Amino acid sequence: MMITFMNSSDSEEEACNERTSLISVESPPAASYQDGLQAPEAAETQTYRKRRTGGSCSPSDADGSNSDSGIPVRDIAVDNKEEELTLKYGAKHVIMLFVPVTLCMIVVVATIKSVRFYTEKNGQLIYTPFSEDTPSVGQRLLNSVLNTIIMISVIIVMTVFLVVLYKYRCYKFIHGWLILSSLMLLFLFTYIYLGEVLKTYNVAMDYLTLFFVIWNFGAVGMICIHWKGPLHLQQAYLIMISALMALVFIKYLPEWSAWVILGAISIYDLIAVLCPRGPLRMLVETAQERNEPIFPALIYSSAMVWTVGMAKQDAASRVLTQQTWDSGGVKLGLGDFIFYSVLVGKAAATASGDWNTTLACFVAILIGLCLTLLLLAVFKKALPALPISITFGLVFYFSTDNLVRPFMDTLASHQLYI
């Protein structure tokens, strides 16, 4: 079952294209306007709308493609005014991403700290076959590196497979894959999660209530994610499924392998998005060429509603532009959410009961995200969202756990303040 789950949940490598019609999935129908409106007068709104952060479109999955596919912003008219608009709203975009990332991390950390199930060792995924139970350090290191190589190879194979599927327009296959994976996440994993939470708090629930709750949760989730639904509800569901995926990773990845995998994924992300022959970049470019909407449910969109009043001579075009402001918002792939939460969750699970390490990793990841968005505003092209944040997170995890913790503990025992 793990295999099928992994296979299906992988789906996420979708084309993140900056078409506003992407946003149409969760926003009012104005998006369809955008396709035709490449006119200069709409440029101001459109550039804002098209801005997208590099985000991985796939939830991190064992076989999934979890790199970030950033969408290059289409420079319709590089107006000074546009620059101001985009940069003035840049801070707002950053906060629009801070909030969901923070929420996802809070859910994961709260679960890790309270529900014992997710910190118990209970077997490993088949993607990390080498066990870390060896006595010697060298052997353990070797095993974790081998695990990482296998995991990353699986991810590369799945990404390439997805790119090939997309190139040859096997949309039904991809859609089926996506739907199967979200079904698995929304029903099976929610059921397991709910069961463990109830066990932790020793609350009894009869099967009838359980069925009712899970059925409603899952069905509404499927509708919100794959079809239409209120934006905030869809965002909430995306955050929840990212948290569930992250918890699965935290549970089933062995210690050292998890850290090495996090590092390797960031490097892969960098290569896949920025290299000319990288799979994600090809995916993005193909989607752009075809002007197709992205697959829903793999990207978190923080669509923001705002109108731009413009003094247009043409009444008709004014109507058009006012209807098409659509939100620009920023989009971040679910894979980024998942890996950020894996890092912070692992820090919470393994840092010897220390909350300082978790807090340090959290701040490091947020600052990394901020820097990535700054780079996006400067370079205006697709950027991977994992490398900077994960690097900061890893650096801060290891240094806080090994250097800061003894210092702070000594200070606290003497009640000294710095």
Add this chain to the structure above:
Amino acid sequence: MSLAVFFGCTFIAFGPALGLVLFTVVRDPLRIIILIAGAFFWLVSLLLSSLVWFIAVKASDPRDEPLQKGLLIFGVLFSVLLQEAFRFLYYKLLRKAIEGLVALSEDGCSPISIQQMAYVAGLGFGLMSGAFSMINLLADALGPGTVGIHGDSQLYFLTSAFMTMVMIFLHTFWGILFFHGCETQHWWEMVAVILTHLIVSGSTFWNPLYVGSLVPSYLLMFATAAWAYVLSGGCTRNLLQSLRGQQSETSPQPGS
């Protein structure tokens, strides 16, 4: 201990800061970013000072008690100086950021002033400093145990909470003072901040004799608060008017 201790200490330590954040920072995305970046800078300074202390401890004899105590004192002093150095670095970064914001704005003025940035930066430093001092204590407060059962002070949690609160306030005011000193080239303000910080940290060496640490810290906090208020353009008339709930016609620009 109990939930009462946990909630009590949490709100003593972080209540005022939470109020400040909720009422002045949360509405503006730029301020939130400056807050978190300030926390990050404090964290980096802590990391570097812990590194230095760690190397010193590892290179020395762990059984030599006076030496370890001396190294701890050195660690604290070095950490204080490094924090102030990073405050200066953060000032430089924010100065550049303001120039960038001015260049990009439509009307040639930045959406946020350096005084507001100073306040938020100080608050960020303070929050991170307080969080690192207090969070592990709060987590322990939720678990079982008796405070001071081995003869230590029974007021440990309470005094820690009060000390954390005063540190958060102090960092905020130091931020305002320091940035003002940097802006107007009044080096004595920067020196005052460094000296006060050293005094406050040094006074905590008197713990568990809490009179020696809490009282001077609070007095210094009120003094720096008054100084920061005056530097931000406040005067007693405005203070009295705001206390009476009146709008003052000649209100200076506190930058908010």
